[in-house]
Amino acid sequence: MPDLVLDASAIQKSYGRGDGRFDALKGVSMQVRRGESLAIIGKSGSGKSTLMHILALLDAPDAGTLAIEGVDSASLSQTDIHRLRNRDFGFVFQQFFLVPDATVLENVVLPLKIAGVGARERTERGMAALRALELDDKAKNRATALSGGQKQRAVIARALVNSPTVIFADEPTGNLDTVTGGLVEDILFDLNREQGITLVIVTHDEELAARCDRQIHLRDGLEIDAPEPTASAPSRTVASAVQEVSA
Amino acid sequence: MKTRDVIASAVQNTFRSKLRTSLTVIAIFIGAFTLTMTSAIGAGVSSFIDSQVGAIGAPGVLAVTPAPADGPVADGPAVYDPERATGGASIDGPPGMAAGGMNEADLERIAEVEGITGVSPMVSMPVDYIAAAGSQQYELPIDLASGAFIPDLAAGAAVDDRAERQVQLPADYVEALGYTDAEAAIGQPVTLGVTDAVGEHHEVGAVIAGVTNPGLLSLGAEGNQALADAVQEAQQSGITGDVAPVYLATNATIDPASTPEQIAAIKVDLLEAGFQGQTTADQIGAFKTVIDVVTGILNAFAVIALLAAGFGIVNTLLMSVQERTREIGLMKAMGMRSGKVFGLFSMEAVFIGFLGSAIGAGVAILTGLIAAPLLAEGLFAELPGLEIVRFEPLSVAVIIAVVMAIAFLAGTLPARRAARQHPIEALRYE
Ligand SMILES: Nc1ncnc2c1ncn2[C@@H]1O[C@H](COP(=O)(O)OP(=O)(O)O)[C@@H](O)[C@H]1O
Ligand SMILES: [Mg+2]
Numbered sequence: 001m002p003d004l005v006l007d008a009s010a011i012q013k014s015y016g017r018g019d020g021r022f023d024a025l026k027g028v029s030m031q032v033r034r035g036e037s038l039a040i041i042g043k044s045g046s047g048k049s050t051l052m053h054i055l056a057l058l059d060a061p062d063a064g065t066l067a068i069e070g071v072d073s074a075s076l077s078q079t080d081i082h083r084l085r086n087r088d089f090g091f092v093f094q095q096f097f098l099v100p101d102a103t104v105l106e107n108v109v110l111p112l113k114i115a116g117v118g119a120r121e122r123t124e125r126g127m128a129a130l131r132a133l134e135l136d137d138k139a140k141n142r143a144t145a146l147s148g149g150q151k152q153r154a155v156i157a158r159a160l161v162n163s164p165t166v167i168f169a170d171e172p173t174g175n176l177d178t179v180t181g182g183l184v185e186d187i188l189f190d191l192n193r194e195q196g197i198t199l200v201i202v203t204h205d206e207e208l209a210a211r212c213d214r215q216i217h218l219r220d221g222l223e224i225d226a227p228e229p230t231a232s233a234p235s236r237t238v239a240s241a242v243q244e245v246s247a
Numbered sequence: 248m249k250t251r252d253v254i255a256s257a258v259q260n261t262f263r264s265k266l267r268t269s270l271t272v273i274a275i276f277i278g279a280f281t282l283t284m285t286s287a288i289g290a291g292v293s294s295f296i297d298s299q300v301g302a303i304g305a306p307g308v309l310a311v312t313p314a315p316a317d318g319p320v321a322d323g324p325a326v327y328d329p330e331r332a333t334g335g336a337s338i339d340g341p342p343g344m345a346a347g348g349m350n351e352a353d354l355e356r357i358a359e360v361e362g363i364t365g366v367s368p369m370v371s372m373p374v375d376y377i378a379a380a381g382s383q384q385y386e387l388p389i390d391l392a393s394g395a396f397i398p399d400l401a402a403g404a405a406v407d408d409r410a411e412r413q414v415q416l417p418a419d420y421v422e423a424l425g426y427t428d429a430e431a432a433i434g435q436p437v438t439l440g441v442t443d444a445v446g447e448h449h450e451v452g453a454v455i456a457g458v459t460n461p462g463l464l465s466l467g468a469e470g471n472q473a474l475a476d477a478v479q480e481a482q483q484s485g486i487t488g489d490v491a492p493v494y495l496a497t498n499a500t501i502d503p504a505s506t507p508e509q510i511a512a513i514k515v516d517l518l519e520a521g522f523q524g525q526t527t528a529d530q531i532g533a534f535k536t537v538i539d540v541v542t543g544i545l546n547a548f549a550v551i552a553l554l555a556a557g558f559g560i561v562n563t564l565l566m567s568v569q570e571r572t573r574e575i576g577l578m579k580a581m582g583m584r585s586g587k588v589f590g591l592f593s594m595e596a597v598f599i600g601f602l603g604s605a606i607g608a609g610v611a612i613l614t615g616l617i618a619a620p621l622l623a624e625g626l627f628a629e630l631p632g633l634e635i636v637r638f639e640p641l642s643v644a645v646i647i648a649v650v651m652a653i654a655f656l657a658g659t660l661p662a663r664r665a666a667r668q669h670p671i672e673a674l675r676y677e
Binding site for chain 2: 059068083084085086095101
């Protein structure tokens with residue numbers, strides 16, 4: 001297996017046309033290696049989310065190439081792209097995007113439902129993912145009845161349920177207070193370390209970026225050299241983080 | 248996503264906005280209820296008419312009368328034609344039946360028309376009255392049973408060819424003649440009054456063989472050949488010499504399997520020979536047309552209600568798509584294909600259609616089952632055998648299917664909008 005999960009070169013992306021045209025990405029090249037945790041950091045509006053969407057095949061670049069595990073994304077069929085997003089990628093967004101009237105379990109198994117997994121297996125795998133995040137006692141609750149931290153853990157369970165190779169997280173702690181945010185970070189890094197899931201984290205938070213193996217800095221749609229990295233925070237395990245949450 | 252899951256999710260989503268769904272369902276309900284009712288009434292009435300036609304007019308019989316004089320409405324009195332009219336017969340037949348009757352020569356000409364296999368003239372007996380022991384005397388129009396028709400009997404049997412003189416009476420004579428019910432009248436002796444050519448009164452005895460149900464096309468009283476012979480004998484007792492019989496109408500038998508085209512051809516041939524042939528269906532046609540027009544108008548209203556309901560579905564689902572923009576974006580980000588998103592929303596529309604039409608049809612059937620016996624005893628007591636509403640499983644299924652199809656069509660617009668959504672736009676949507 002190639003060591004590069006994602007290999008992007010000279011990615012350009014603009015929004016709008018004519019006078020209203022805005023170049024969100026002006027030629028970004030970057031790689032994501034198998035099993036690493038990578039931070040895409042930059043100020044608001046620098047193009048981080050746009051880049052992540054292109055890496056995750058949610059959007060197509062105007063120019064430049066993207067290879068996924070060595071395969072040019074331009075050669076992929078629509079079916080391949082759907083399968084990649086469904087089976088190999090997991091998503092964590094700043095807004096939780098939980099379906100409000102559905103139960104926590106129903107939310108978590110949504111990717112499996114889309115994949116066409118049967119009801120029994122869905123429940124088994126969904127409960128396993130919830131157990132890993134110590135949310136199994138909330139499985140039958142409505143998603144709206146959860147606290148912010150619980151919601152983001154449910155979202156991570158959903159990202160995890162189809163055993164992805166890469167988890168894309170866009171400002172995963174942006175909506176959480178510092179303590180809860182720290183716990184969610186711990187969960188993500190534990191998954192990276194213990195299950196070898198590659199992490200791509202979009203953030204404007206220097207501290208979170210510093211905890212990643214590598215950082216890519218964006219400014220105005222261009223990659224810039226990294227400023228001096230700050231000291232990384234002491235890492236915690238999922239188990240200890242969860243104990244703190246439930247305490 | 249499995250089709251089963253698409254359907255289950257669509258059903259679940261329908262109940263997420265209960266008020267909105269209910270309002271849309273009510274609109275469909277009204278349309279489906281009306282359609283089910285009108286089609287049941289239409290089916291009930293036409294099956295009643297068909298049973299009447301079956302009872303009175305065998306499919307292989309044409310009622311033949313002299314054709315109306317040249318042109319539909321002739322100006323002034325018709326010119327006497329010795330070839331045509333044979334004088335003396337009364338002319339109180341139904342409209343369209345021309346003045347004058349038919350003689351033996353006419354019957355022969357009718358029998359010669361291609362497709363006609365037999366001719367049996369309708370012979371009315373000159374009976375003044377009927378009376379039973381101790382009853383009053385009642386007027387009685389009575390014909391010789393032609394055998395072409397199967398009477399719809401309430402009791403007893405049709406008159407037949409035997410030496411005993413038999414009558415078959417409409418149900419309303421039963422009570423008048425003093426019998427408790429139709430069953431009690433069977434086998435009872437009655438007396439028929441006849442006046443002969445010189446004004447002398449005679450009485451002819453007969454036995455009640457059968458009692459017919461009242462209906463749209465009442466057969467009237469009938470007697471067998473033995474009775475007809477006796478009545479004629481009594482009537483002609485003062486006459487010397489033979490009188491040529493005159494018939495107002497005759498039944499012509501044709502092949503019962505004749506197609507409408509063949510029947511039409513026979514009618515044309517008859518018209519050329521100067522006669523008018525009508526099937527029982529023709530005779531009852533006017534009545535059927537009225538029923539068809541009424542149910543047609545009601546159906547048109549129901550379809551308008553359903554079209555309005557279709558726009559209701561469009562509206563409901565557009566709101567739903569708007570509300571669930573992010574959910575749609577999320578599902579697409581997670582690899583759900585556009586086709587499945589389309590399926591999810593159009594299935595929701597179909598389910599709303601199913602809910603409305605199934606409830607509408609169900610309530611219509613309940614209402615019909617409760618109301619029909621009440622109406623049958625009250626308003627329509629005069630027409631036994633009339634099933635005012637008749638719910639046919641097939642037509643109920645067709646109504647539900649058509650409503651679901653309309654709902655599907657209505658759902659395609661919102662569903663397409665949902666399917667076209669770009670995951671990023673949807674996820675950025677505030
Ligand atoms: N759909 C869009 N239409 C127009 N401009 C957009 C659109 N999406 C993003 N942008 C612009 O592109 C720039 C980069 O956006 P984004 O990638 O979301 O930045 P970040 O995630 O770093 O905050 C921003 O200036 C934003 O306003
Ligand atoms: Mg962003």
